[in-house]
Amino acid sequence: MRRRTLTSLVAALMLLGFWATPVSAAPGDPTGAPNEGTDLTLGEKLDAANTEWLQAQAVLDTSKKRQADLAQQMDSMRKELEPVRASVNVIAAAAYRTGGDVRLSAALVNTGSPEQFMDRILLVNTIARYNGKQIGRLTQLEKELAEAKKAVDDEVAKQQAQTAIQAKKKADAEAALAKMRGKADGYVNVNSPLANPAPRNADGSWPAENCIIDDPTTTGCITPRTLHAAQEARKAGFTHFYSCFRPSGPYEHPKGRACDFAAASDGFGGVASGADKTYGTNLAAYFVKNASALGVLYVIWFRQVWTPAAGWHAYSGGNGDPSSDHTNHVHLSLI
Incomplete structure (x- = not known):
């Protein structure tokens, strides 16, 4: 009696879907799940080795793309930096030859009229603003270029680490497949x-x-x-x-x-x-x-x-x- 009750209970639970099972592998049923054997060890070893290999490969691919993008940015910054640096060099040379602020002050004192004085004030301010802007741009470009170089170095180090992981996991996968x-x-x-x-x-x-x-x-x-x-x-x-x-x-x-x-x-x-x-x-x-x-x-x-x-x-x-x-x-x- 107890066996009949237990059997009925199991049948009822299966009918209600208590156990999530795949399509039945009944004899002659071509849609039943194939019996792939019981080699759990192989599956687990391949899972572990290839999961870490794949993760390392994914990070490596992204790192290489980022390195390429950074290299392109650095190339653009270098092209922009050269004329700015040349301009700042001209400004520095001119300031050295003319005596800088002393020569400008003399030019302002030796004016013939208030109108000339104001014109020269405007000219001096314009030159000063331009010079300051060029020097500031040069400083910023050099800072950005240094940061980009460091970022490239970081990406190279990351790639070396991922490559080492891949080599280890390749060996693990080979070992799992040794049989x-x-x-x-x-x-x-x-x-x-x-x-x-x-x-x-x-x-x-x-x-x-x-x-x-x-x-x-x-x-x-x-x-x-x-x-x-x-x-x-x-x-x-x-x-x-x-x-x-x-x-x-x-x-x-x-x-x-x-x-x-x-x-x-x-x-x-x-x-x-x-x-x-x-x-x-x-x-x-x-x-x-x-x-x-x-x-x-x-x-x-x-x-x-x-x-x-x-x-x-x-x-x-x-x-x-x-x-x-x-x-x-x-x-x-x-x-």
């Missing part, structure tokens, strides 16, 4: 369309995001960046079935930061071939080409895995079936 079979040719398509970039912080880094958006493919949740990537892929013509959130399992699915994109149009099936394999290859290449714009952590497709830190590697983390070998779907994980 794979080494480098692979990978999937590249120079004709892949460009995606609209996902929002970033002011310094170029990726903002932390929570699983707060309703997943359009399940009853779970995804991050805004995950939704953006999925929408961009569909805009680019990749409209086959896909599934994102899962309450458990490897990779970033439980965090709302991963999606599986079926190679076949109607769901996950056997090993992709023909047009379905071409579709999956083009989709994997699309995510790699737009990795920086979308915040891609890694892509897995057809026994190969790509990370921004280490590139394409042969993938042998599966169990020999189409789902865990990723030969029937493209896996996408995002920062």
Whole structure:
């Protein structure tokens, strides 16, 4: 009796949606979430290594752009500074030759009439204002140029720090992939369309995001960046079935930061071939080409895995079936 009551309670809770589960993976259901294996260690290591690599790359890219902007500003300031400096040098030389204020005072005393005196007063004031303005402008330009030079030095130091971080995280990613079979040719398509970039912080880094958006493919949740990537892929013509959130399992699915994109149009099936394999290859290449714009952590497709830190590697983390070998779907994980 108690077992029947407990069973009824569980059934009622599932009917009411108490547990947020993805589409059922019932036998023969091609839309059920693929069983990608249980290699949590690989997923966690790639997550950690590539997240920090991506953040360093984002800051580095922004720093390089700022350095280029500062260099352009410095060039403009130097072009403006040279004639101003030449003008101030002329003023200084003239003041030295004429004896400065003494000669001007004599010129004012030796006037023949009040009108001449007033004219010379106006002339002297005009010259003084011009001279003062030029000297002030020179001082300001030199100050701004010095500040710009310091800012460039700061950006160079920042870039050196980010490059060191990237080197360390590349090594970490390589170590995480050590059990794979080494480098692979990978999937590249120079004709892949460009995606609209996902929002970033002011310094170029990726903002932390929570699983707060309703997943359009399940009853779970995804991050805004995950939704953006999925929408961009569909805009680019990749409209086959896909599934994102899962309450458990490897990779970033439980965090709302991963999606599986079926190679076949109607769901996950056997090993992709023909047009379905071409579709999956083009989709994997699309995510790699737009990795920086979308915040891609890694892509897995057809026994190969790509990370921004280490590139394409042969993938042998599966169990020999189409789902865990990723030969029937493209896996996408995002920062």
